[in-house]
Amino acid sequence: MLSYVKKQYTTQEIEGFITLCFLCGDKKDITMRFLPHTDTDRTAMLETMGLSSIDGLFSDIPDEFHLQRGQLDIAEALSEAGIVRKFTKASEKNRNATNTRYFLGGGTYHHFVPAVVDYVISRGEFLTAYTPYQPEIAQGTLQALFEFQTMIARLTGMDVSNASMYEAATATAEAALMARRVSRKNRVVMAGSVNPRYRSVTANYLSRLDGEYEEVDMGCFGTDLKKVIAAIDGQTACVIVQYPDFYGSVYDLAPLREACDANKCLMIVAFSDVSAFALIESPGAMGADIAVGSGQSLGIPMAYGGPHLGLFTCKQKYLRQMPGRVCGLTSDADGKRGFVLTLSTREQHIRREKATSNICTNQGLMCTAAATYLTLMGDAGLTTVARHSAAALQSLVSQLPDHVAALEGAHYNETVLSFADHQARQRFLTAAQADDIFAGIPLEQIAPEQISPEQMDPSAENRHLLVATTEMVEEADINDYLRLLEVAK
């Protein structure tokens, strides 16, 4: 067999073939399995062009910039087996949701991801397609986007949704920019109870543009709407609140809606766990003009910060100022229903510096994941997810020992636990981690500027824990959590 092969191929080609069959170890002579050409092909193609060497195709690059090939400070090539080994080794160093119980939130949540979701987005036709610029051969992506937009609009109670933003923080920033265009005013008011990361990215986006940006300090772990309303004036383009807020608090937005109407400013509602709206009133029902946030809860793994899914929804009348891609319904030359990317006159490739945003690539595949997840769940499944998430938190806070306090008022699946002091909190976190529980996020880790109302010695003040629950929390996990609170008292 080998002698037959030798007659047909050069030695190098045989090596390539062996690598292709994944039999090769991590050796220096690995040839590249993703490159289909043999050297014979390359030579023949160059000859067609009258060239004897590949260098002839790079003669337009000045000599001084040519690197010596193979000299970069990059690891040596790995075979497929070598790559799997390397990544498995790295993966095994990380505590993860298959071996640890997660009570972590703050914008990223460990919800259940059905196997079907990952199967659908692993299909090459979804996974390896580009932006649907040729709609006749991208109807799959486009119809999925249309279904996604519809379901997101329904879940948030809004009129329309775009085809996604990067994540929640940039979506919040883009919402502020959109409100400035709609209102033709440029003052932005931000409640201090919005996720500190959404605030900081929004402030960053606005800081190079004309206009005023004001953050309203809440003075508590919750949302004081009176303070927010007091900050609104006639120059205000929009006011941004989070609902449920960063601390998990659920509250009535009706007074804010009135204040916004009185000052002709837009009400922007941010959210970090969209699963809430299967259970509690939606931003739309609360009167939001624009609602933005994270869709990571809809079938997307935590993945150490991304890729997640930014959601962007608004009222129909503001549609033409919305950033990002949108998919719309139309018909083809035979009158059959079909879908296209539309309203592109808002976008950078046509409007250039006057575009509504610079966003181009979005989180397309994550929209397909979310659409699949929502289809599997339906109203009933989504409501169960939300009820279980809320019930787990209620179970925890209703059984807390005296030395730990939770926030008062209505909460969905997130709250702040306060310990006597920093040391008490650290004792508990250490004990919990030793028992395979990530018990919460030290509040100052996300909100370094957030010194609590008492404002004393910061080391004494770093005693708060942001705690979140989902349907992945079981009764036994709550029991362990409570037991460890006692043990580490």
Added chain:
Amino acid sequence: MSASDMNATTFKYSATNGIQHEEPLLFEHAHDAPESIHLPGIKGDIPDALAAFVRQKPANIPGLSEPETVRHFVRLSQWNHGIETGFYPLGSCTMKYNPRVNEQVARLPGLAHIHPDQPEETVQGALELLYEVQQWLGEVSGLPHVTLQPAAGAHGELAGLMMIRACLDARGDTERRTVLVPDSAHGTNPASAALCGMHTVELKSGPDGRIDLDELKAHLNDGTAALMMTNPNTAGAFETDIKEICQLVHDAGGLVYGDGANLNALVGLARPGDMGIDCLHINVHKTFATPHGGGGPGAGPVAVNDILAPYLPVPCIVKNDDLYALQHNIKTSIGSVLSSIGQSGVYMRANAYISAFGREHLHKIAEDAVLNANYILHRLKNVYHVPFEGVCKHECLLTDEIQNRHGVKTLDIAKRLIDLGFHPMTVYFPLIVHGAMLIEPTETESRETLDNFCDAMLEIAAKCEAGDTDALHEAPVKPFRRRLDETQAARKPVLVWPQ
């Protein structure tokens, strides 16, 4: 259609005669589905305080059983052309094969199911892989300081311009707010500049499609913040005057921003940082083969030189001895542009792609990509109009000038390619030529595929010459939808299905 034509389209090209089911919107599936998922968790009560906020009207998310859900989305998937389906020579988009092993390793539980706020000592493996790819991107670009935070190319542009602006401000150059952008640039460049509070001045390209030095000199002044350039440019040509261009901008007090969308032409062979570029974003969903997912997710890391390093976004991934950590407090930083350290899952795949080639083979990416583009250019250049002479880099630019004489436009050629089984090239971009067709084959295509594509293009040209153009104007006829009415979609937008 003649028998010989049938033969050609059915067998010579892969064409599009697959099974295609009509599939209604899931809102049109007519029955109530049972709850299809058995969910874990606690079935307890919700507190009274929360009960006061309970949603009055259900969201009306239809819900299908699991078998129906799978069938629905599998049918939809079959209406898509992906890189796994066929050739996808979309210029400036670098649609190359996405290795399956990259998907496998990115899904390992210790990489996929970890929270961005869990303690750093419990995610050392993830940080190690991210730090590694961060350093590699610095090495490949010749710009050693890298942020992984920007979520896509355009986001990288914004972050890069923010750093440039911060650097100029620190020098006291607070009046420098003009960004020079060649007329061949991606549309995101001027949009990003506007978002950064700067204004753009467009540079007219020279007769060879490259930056015209006199035009550049005429626009450089005390207000110049930066030149944003793409090299190779969007006509697929290397900016041979790159050294002088960067020198001129630097002498005028500005900085040079590189749009790294076209890095695939240079990777492992030459480095933008060595040429004088100060700041470069890299589209890892292009050069480093992370799947584009029908529009995203991407990742747009930015690599900068020492001058801009103090302004990198926070947090930065750093290595202290053998421990990896996130550094948050950097006084000169432009701040954060994302709520996390970046699209980690995308970088896992990029790391795996670079690992597969390694130091020894990385340059072969660029070599084969450029070889393939020039091969196509060579085979088509006597039949299609080539606006700019010379070798191209990773993509080649043609126009419809010759076919236009027979009433056939770029769009007709593109749509006919669909019937012949190919995804069309990028059309009508760059804007500097009329009827542009920008073809980027990438390194992962075989000679057989390139030849088939060229044969298809030659066949189209031959039909034009013969005046046999009906099939071109009618195309596409094979997909289950024909040309879609974009005007109708925009005039009366329907973005959601009515309740």
